[in-house]
Every structure is written in structure tokens, then in C-alpha cells.
Amino acid sequence: MKQASSHISDRMPSLNNQLKQEVELYQTAIDDLQAIFDNSYDVLYVADGKGKTLRVSSACQVLWGEEPEDLIGKSVYELEEKGIFQPSATRIALEQGKKVHIIQRTKEGRTLMVVSTPIRDSEDNITRVVNASRDMTESHKLEEELNEMKMLIDGYRNQLSRPGTNSQDKLIYRSRSMNDIISILPRLGTVDSTVLITGDSGVGKEVVANYIHENSPGDDNPFIKINCASIPEALLESELFGYEQGAFTGAGKKGKAGLFELANEGTLFLDEIGDMPLQLQGKLLRVLQEGEFMRIGGQKPIHVKVRIIAATNQNLEEKIKENLFRRDLFYRLNVIPIDIPPLRDRKEDIFPLIQHFLEGFSSKFNMKKVLSQDVINLLEEYSWPGNVRELKNIVERIVVISNSQEINLETIPSYIKDSFVKQKKSPLIFHEDRGSNGSESIIPLKEAVMQTESHFIQRAARQCSNLTQMAQLLGVNQSTVSRKMQKYGLLDKE
Ligand SMILES: Nc1ncnc2c1ncn2[C@@H]1O[C@H](COP(=O)(O)OP(=O)(O)OP(=O)(O)O)[C@@H](O)[C@H]1O
Known part of the structure; x- marks a missing residue:
């Protein structure tokens, strides 16, 4: 025994040296691991099998607004409840007993992607949970x-x-x-x-x-x-x-x-x-x-x-x-x-609108349609309670239903024709004046002729854009049109 102990004591200096070397080796390994831990791209967080925080990278301050020493020793359940992070990846990994990927919000307003991995011992008990958290705030914003x-x-x-x-x-x-x-x-x-x-x-x-x-x-x-x-x-x-x-x-x-x-x-x-x-x-x-x-x-x-x-x-x-x-x-x-x-107060627009919609629907339906003069006169005198929308719809309707190239009065819906019958007025001549007793008033023939002339010249003016067209439509020469327009005060004063 004495011999044996003297033998060990003989070897003490070399054993001490070996242990020292091993301790140094471990120390270097720990330093390396700590450096990796602190400088990893992901922020690392280690908890034990009960959810107690054991270790956390120093970068945790940026993500969770807490220093490592404020987190170490604390339960992840408690930290989750306080809203330091939501939800706790460790808790979910412990509950599910397997690796999980989650999106976590922190009290600092950051969005993290956390991968949480449970580590098991030889008896299959979870002893550690290692979390790697990556800051996704910027990409989340994007x-x-x-x-x-x-x-x-x-x-x-x-x-x-x-x-x-x-x-x-x-x-x-x-x-x-x-x-x-x-x-x-x-x-x-x-x-x-x-x-x-x-x-x-x-x-x-x-x-x-x-x-x-x-x-x-x-x-x-x-x-x-x-x-x-x-x-x-x-x-x-x-x-x-x-x-x-x-x-x-x-x-x-x-x-x-x-x-x-x-x-x-x-x-x-x-x-x-x-x-x-x-x-x-x-x-x-x-x-x-x-x-x-x-x-x-x-x-x-x-x-x-x-x-x-x-x-x-x-x-x-x-x-x-x-x-x-x-x-x-x-x-x-x-x-x-x-x-x-309303359209009835701007009758000059009726004819150009009719022409516009007629062209539009003719080309849409691939037809070439024209309106008879009677139809134009009728449409110009109608009161258009539905205004331009009604006019557009009527033009579409008569273009579609008329059989012939020239659209005549038969194609016009009866409610439009009836409106003239009800008002007892003809769309083809000027409105009849009535006396105070309701009977038709008689006016001197000369005046009636003048009224008729003025009426048809105004109507031609609404349909035409220049004097030449008006003269053609009225079957007189341009100077007559111009003279009569002057006579009836129909020329622009500007
Ligand atoms: N001066 C115009 N020139 C060409 N098309 C017109 C004109 N006025 C109206 N329209 C046509 O008549 C129809 C009705 O016009 P719009 O929808 O502008 O009327 P609105 O006054 O807004 O009607 P609402 O009060 O019912 O909404 C549309 O198909 C529009 O294209």
C-alpha cells in the first residue's frame, strides 16, 4: 500500500499537468462556444426541460429589450405572460415534444422567426430546449x-x-x-x-x-x-x-x-x-x-x-x-x-346626340342606319324625362328593331308618339297657342307664317353645324337663311 501511494505521489506532477491541460482545453472550448453563441446570426436561447432560461445570447437586448441577466433563471411561461415574447417557442416545443417553427412578436414590436429544438437524454426526457430566433421585422414590413x-x-x-x-x-x-x-x-x-x-x-x-x-x-x-x-x-x-x-x-x-x-x-x-x-x-x-x-x-x-x-x-x-x-x-x-x-331645355343638343349614338350603335351592330326626317322631328320635340340616357336607349332600340335601313315613325315606341297625342300637339309643327278660354287662338296669317319660318329655321339650326347645311335642309340659299335668321333675332349676338 505504502509502495502504491508512493507510486501515485511520484506521478502527481505529471497528473496535475495533464488535468491543467484538459481544463485549459475545456476552457478554450467553452470560450469558443460562447463566442459562437454570442455571434451567431440567429439569437440563441437555451432553457431546461421545465422551461427555465439557462443561457441566452447577449444580442437578446435588441430582440426582447432585456439583458441576459434579466432573463437567465426566469421561466419562459412567466416571460410569455409578461409579454416579453408571444408566444413562447420553448413552451410550444415542450408541449408538442418536437422541433417547432413559429412566428413570435416581442414587446419591442419585433417579428421573429423562431426554431425551437428539444434535446433529450438517454432516457428520452427533454433536458434542454435550444431556440434560434431570427429577426424578420424588416422582411415582415416588406x-x-x-x-x-x-x-x-x-x-x-x-x-x-x-x-x-x-x-x-x-x-x-x-x-x-x-x-x-x-x-x-x-x-x-x-x-x-x-x-x-x-x-x-x-x-x-x-x-x-x-x-x-x-x-x-x-x-x-x-x-x-x-x-x-x-x-x-x-x-x-x-x-x-x-x-x-x-x-x-x-x-x-x-x-x-x-x-x-x-x-x-x-x-x-x-x-x-x-x-x-x-x-x-x-x-x-x-x-x-x-x-x-x-x-x-x-x-x-x-x-x-x-x-x-x-x-x-x-x-x-x-x-x-x-x-x-x-x-x-x-x-x-x-x-x-x-x-x-335637362335635355328638354337644350333642344339644340338632341340632334347631335342622336347622330352620335346612331353612328355608335350602327358601327357596334355592324349596320348602316339613317333616321327619317319625321323621326328626327319627333325625337327633337319629345320632352325626354329620362334625358340623354333615355335618348341613348331609344336610339339603340330603334337601330336594333328596325328592318329597313331608314328608320321611320313606325319603329318609334308608342309612348313617345302618344305623348304628343295627349298634349294635343304635333311634333311636326310649332306648338299651338291656346286662348284664355282654352280654345285655339287665331292669329293673323302673316304672323303665323313668320312663326312657322322662325320655328323651322331654329329646328334646322339645331340639326346643322353651319349655314350651308341649313340652306340645304331648308331648300333655300344661304343668304336667305342668314337674312331670315337676322330678321327673327336668331343670330348669335357675340
Ligand atoms: N353630353 C353627352 N354626350 C354624350 N353622351 C352623354 C352625354 N350626356 C349623357 N350621355 C350619356 O347618357 C348616359 C347617362 O349619362 P350619365 O350617367 O353621365 O348621367 P347622370 O346625370 O350621371 O345620371 P344619374 O344621375 O342617373 O347618375 C350615359 O350613357 C352617358 O354616356
Whole structure:
């Protein structure tokens, strides 16, 4: 025994040396591992089989806003509850007993992709969970921006395919009243003042709105239209202002940009503004005044620069009296009022419109159609309660149903012909005056001749664009037309 102990003591110096070397080796390995731990591209986080934090990279400060010493020793369950990270990858890996990939949000507002791997001992117990967390905040933001762009594109596509847009329609007019209106429109394109277009249904309010946009310098900026009467109130709000994710049951996962966002830097055409619900009128007024609004369920205001063109066929003053339209919104919209007269008050437009639609439908249906003079006279004298829309529909109808190349009176719907019978007036001659007792008044023949001349010259003037055409139509020479126009005060005074 004595011999043996002396033998060990003989070897002590060399054993000490060996141990020292091994300790140094371990120390170097630990230092290397620590360096890898701290400098790995992913932030590493190690917990034990109960979820207690054992070790964490020094970069944890950036991701979770905590120093390593504040985390080490703490349970991941406790940290998750405090919202340091949500959800805990370690907890999920322990629950599922296998490697998991999750997206984690941190209290610092970061988005992490975490791969959590459980390590098992020889008896298959989980002794460690190693998490590698990668900061995805930037790429997540990019993804959100991409989604936003996709939504914008969807919105634009939606608008482009939305039925009822008629930006292809040319604006046709010859009357003085329309000429006065149209002449100011190009100037409106250069300013961003709000325009309110009023007029009966079908007079061409939307065509005028298109014209303003197309004749403005920013005509390639968005021009978005919405009909406030055709969409239920709840839907109208989300269409106009958009919503955040989860704002209401059925709201899309990613939220949605509204038309105000889509129309940014461009024009939003609010058709049938008179039908906008009161609650939304307030929200619209705020956008007009402050240039900002919030999406439904949103917290942060969104700034937009949108030019508003609104249109209505209702009497907004009346609606204000009935407390159905906000007076302050009316004033804010009515900066540039445009009132389009009904077609019956601008008969000079009827013939060029007929010609325009006749050409359009003839070429659309691949037919060559002309109207008889009787038909033209009748259509010119009709009162067009549905205005240009009705005229367009009638022209389409008679082009389609007439068998012959020349469209004659038989093809005209009877309600148009009957309207003259009811009024006891002939579309082919001037209106008959009635005396105070209701009987037809007799006027001197000379005056009757003058009235007839004046009437037919006016009618020819509506159909023709120059004196030569008028002379041809009336079967006289140009100087006669000119002289008679002067006589009846029908020449432009300008
Ligand atoms: N001056 C015009 N020139 C050519 N087409 C016109 C003109 N005015 C109206 N139209 C046509 O008549 C139809 C009705 O016009 P529009 O939709 O602009 O009327 P609106 O006043 O906006 O009607 P509503 O009040 O019912 O919305 C459209 O097909 C349009 O293209």
C-alpha cells in the first residue's frame, strides 16, 4: 500500500499537468462556444426541460429589450405572460415534444422567426430546449408593403372593371348652355377645388365628371367612382375608408384599403351624394377639412390628397331642411357648382346626340342606319324625362328593331308618339297657342307664317353645324337663311 501511494505521489506532477491541460482545453472550448453563441446570426436561447432560461445570447437586448441577466433563471411561461415574447417557442416545443417553427412578436414590436429544438437524454426526457430566433421585422414590413400594393392593384382592377364607367363616352353638345358649362371645365382641372354637379337623372353628370378629370394635368392619376346610393351603409363606409384586420366579423385577415386611399393624388367621384347616410357625411366632412381619416377599427390617421367631384339629382337644399343632409358638408362640396340643364331645355343638343349614338350603335351592330326626317322631328320635340340616357336607349332600340335601313315613325315606341297625342300637339309643327278660354287662338296669317319660318329655321339650326347645311335642309340659299335668321333675332349676338 505504502509502495502504491508512493507510486501515485511520484506521478502527481505529471497528473496535475495533464488535468491543467484538459481544463485549459475545456476552457478554450467553452470560450469558443460562447463566442459562437454570442455571434451567431440567429439569437440563441437555451432553457431546461421545465422551461427555465439557462443561457441566452447577449444580442437578446435588441430582440426582447432585456439583458441576459434579466432573463437567465426566469421561466419562459412567466416571460410569455409578461409579454416579453408571444408566444413562447420553448413552451410550444415542450408541449408538442418536437422541433417547432413559429412566428413570435416581442414587446419591442419585433417579428421573429423562431426554431425551437428539444434535446433529450438517454432516457428520452427533454433536458434542454435550444431556440434560434431570427429577426424578420424588416422582411415582415416588406411583406406588409407588398400586400398593401397588392390590395391597391386589386382596388384599381376593381375600379377598371366596375360596370357603369363610361370614360370612353365623348361629351356631345351644341347648345349655348352646355357650351357655357364645358368652357369652364378645363380650368377646373388645374385646381383641386371640390365640384358639385347637379342635374336630373341621365343629363350627363358622370360624363362631365369624366371630362373634368380627362382634361386635367393629372389625368393619369387615379379617377375612382362610387355610387353612394347603390351600396348599403355599412359596406359604403368600408368601401370608402377601408378597414383594419379584424375590425368586424367578416373583415379580411389583412384589412383593406378604402377608395380614399386608392384615389390618393387623384380624384374621387361620389355619385348620388344626396343618398350618403348622415353618419358617413360627418366622416366625409372631416376628410375634406383635414385631409385625413381612420380606417374602420384603425388607430392611426391616414393622410390623403384627394380631389372630390360629387354629383346628385336630388335637391340638397330640400334635404338639408329635412335634416337628411348636413349643411356644412353642402357648403364644403358646393365650392364649384355645375348645374346641367335637362335635355328638354337644350333642344339644340338632341340632334347631335342622336347622330352620335346612331353612328355608335350602327358601327357596334355592324349596320348602316339613317333616321327619317319625321323621326328626327319627333325625337327633337319629345320632352325626354329620362334625358340623354333615355335618348341613348331609344336610339339603340330603334337601330336594333328596325328592318329597313331608314328608320321611320313606325319603329318609334308608342309612348313617345302618344305623348304628343295627349298634349294635343304635333311634333311636326310649332306648338299651338291656346286662348284664355282654352280654345285655339287665331292669329293673323302673316304672323303665323313668320312663326312657322322662325320655328323651322331654329329646328334646322339645331340639326346643322353651319349655314350651308341649313340652306340645304331648308331648300333655300344661304343668304336667305342668314337674312331670315337676322330678321327673327336668331343670330348669335357675340
Ligand atoms: N353630353 C353627352 N354626350 C354624350 N353622351 C352623354 C352625354 N350626356 C349623357 N350621355 C350619356 O347618357 C348616359 C347617362 O349619362 P350619365 O350617367 O353621365 O348621367 P347622370 O346625370 O350621371 O345620371 P344619374 O344621375 O342617373 O347618375 C350615359 O350613357 C352617358 O354616356
